[in-house]
Amino acid sequence: MKTIAIAGANGFVGQALLEKLSQDYHIIALSRNVSSKEKQKNIEWRSCDLYSMRDAEIGLEGVDYAIYLVHSMMPSARLTQGNFSDTDLILADNFVRAAKKQNVQQIIYLGGIVPNKEEDLSLHLKSRLEVEVTLSSYKVPLTTIRTSIVVGPGGSSFHMIEKLVRRLPVMICPKWTRSETQPISLEDVIAAIEQMLGNDRFFHQTIELGGPDVFDYQRLIELMAKAFGKKRLLITVPIFTARLSTLWVSLVTGTSRKLVAPLIQSLRHRMVAKEHPLKKQLQLPQIPFEVCVKNAINTKPTKSYTRKKFIPQVSDVRSVQRLCLPKGKSARFVAQEYSKWLGRYMKGILVVDNDDKGNSFFRLRFFKRWPLLVITLSPERSSSDRYLFYITGGILAEKTDRGRLEFREVMAGKYILAAIHDFRPTLPWYIYNFSQAIIHLWVMKNFGRYLKKYSEESMLSAP
Known part of the structure; x- marks a missing residue:
């Protein structure tokens, strides 16, 4: 039985992978806090602070393949000085250096779709691309999966839009809501990762994936409202800046501005997957968006999916x-x-x-x-x-x-x-x-x- 390490195992994608992959692999779930984790068949929780290269090396000991789902948009200390894109670089650099030392055979990284004009990327997408470059810098075979919104129970972007739709009967829609996106189901992402694991045809490859539907964010909001059985009036205005949109979304959804701001800035880009010859070799469910939404609504997130407010234990x-x-x-x-x-x-x-x-x-x-x-x-x-x-x-x-x-x-x-x-x-x-x-x-x-x-x-x- 091959061993897979999942960095970011507490997230909604990580949790779905634990459930799916533990049937055929020995899973090492990496987390900063493992004291309350229940024992599960073929799943081993390891305490690992990825800001420490020593911890990363111990965490990846005995690993054949590694899946990297980490993002540092939330605080990791009582006082954090610096940009999340810089802390992302440290986390990724520690991870890939440790993977090289432990002879990991493949890293699979889940990032974001990169628009054609890379010079005008939002800070969030630029950070995702920098992480991709970093993970590919030490000759460990890297497979990069780029997606737009991943639709599933507990997903931060999906959950944020869900709160907007549920709470606002009238929605003022900034210009960015006319940008096109290609959401993808959590099931499609899991199926893609499963088929790419250990498959050398996907080594050193970057593949953008999306679901069967392409539409702008206003249409996405309309379809979500329909799934909830609600009618919503959408009014498009040209005056909302990214800063105003961030404040508005944060107030309505109760989501931290530090999390909302980078996501809002990225919405100005057209997030539609580009073609790749290897995509034809993947057998994906390709679940329509409306079905994804209904599945996400009817699936109650586990406690691990829930994003808890960071409460520092020490003054660090x-x-x-x-x-x-x-x-x-x-x-x-x-x-x-x-x-x-x-x-x-x-x-x-x-x-x-x-x-x-x-x-x-x-x-x-x-x-x-x-x-x-x-x-x-x-x-x-x-x-x-x-x-x-x-x-x-x-x-x-x-x-x-x-x-x-x-x-x-x-x-x-x-x-x-x-x-x-x-x-x-x-x-x-x-x-x-x-x-x-x-x-x-x-x-x-x-x-x-x-x-x-x-x-x-x-x-x-x-x-």
């Missing part, structure tokens, strides 16, 4: 910034340059001492006896394209074995990500938010400017 911080990587330079260079630059940039306030082991001590100039922060290089977890430090001391940090700072190359060396994970400050939380947290962002923003200037000067001086 995650901070991720995307920086320019100078041509020909590495993560090692950026990490070493950071401590040198910081000492110069904050001269008169901060002193940065580096020892011969690569460790750094950050001290106030007039109080050198007690370091503010101490970071210790982890040579066994570092390489030229990823430099990792653990936050091991200082009066501003609680001592834990998880707090860390890393500099990581992503997108084939196009960018560098400077990231802090699982950091716990000693300052009272509200004081930290309005002091140390703001200073950190200010410092990283200026370091990014320094790297950009360094890169431009290097290019000008190149022969």
Whole structure:
């Protein structure tokens, strides 16, 4: 029996895959919290924080195939500094590096349809494409399935539209509701994944899938209203911006604006699947949209489908910034340059001492006896394209074995990500938010400017 790991097993697609694939495969379901999971036949839950490469490596141990369903649009710490597209890159990069180390034979990734004009992508679709590029960067065979709205019980996009239809007898429809989409049933997606698993014809392939129906979002809303037995008046107006639409949808549906905003921005694109020769080899149910809606309505979501509000257990911080990587330079260079630059940039306030082991001590100039922060290089977890430090001391940090700072190359060396994970400050939380947290962002923003200037000067001086 082959072993499959599912990252994102708690989502509605992940749960459907658990039920379907566990009949023929041994399933490893990856989750940050597995304490309350019931034992099921052929299903093994593993605690795995994909922000940690070590956790990812342990999670993928003994795995033949892996299915990647992860998205970081929801918070993962009490304070998250940075864009979801940057945290998405870290998660995907950890996953594929771990898959390569554990000799995983195939990764299947569920992403979004990419319009023809890639230069004008919404942040959400651009992030989905960047994840795809990242997962394909380490020579692990990747199969990418791109879809529009997946219709099924518990699906976030479908559930959001369902709330709008149920709660509003009159709906003001912005211009984006005239964009075409090609929704697909959850059953079609599951059938496609099942047929692609271990099938080398689909290795290194990107296939866009859709259901049998293509229509605009207004027609989609009308069909959903019909399925609910309701009549809805739709009024099209040209003045609603993406920001206004986000606020409106968030208020009506009770969905977080952080989740709504990227989805709304993506709706301006025509989300219709392009042809691919291998699609003819797939035997899919091709369930009509109206039938999908009725099935979703009549199927009660399990507890695992339900999106719970994130409630932090500790006062932890995650901070991720995307920086320019100078041509020909590495993560090692950026990490070493950071401590040198910081000492110069904050001269008169901060002193940065580096020892011969690569460790750094950050001290106030007039109080050198007690370091503010101490970071210790982890040579066994570092390489030229990823430099990792653990936050091991200082009066501003609680001592834990998880707090860390890393500099990581992503997108084939196009960018560098400077990231802090699982950091716990000693300052009272509200004081930290309005002091140390703001200073950190200010410092990283200026370091990014320094790297950009360094890169431009290097290019000008190149022969």
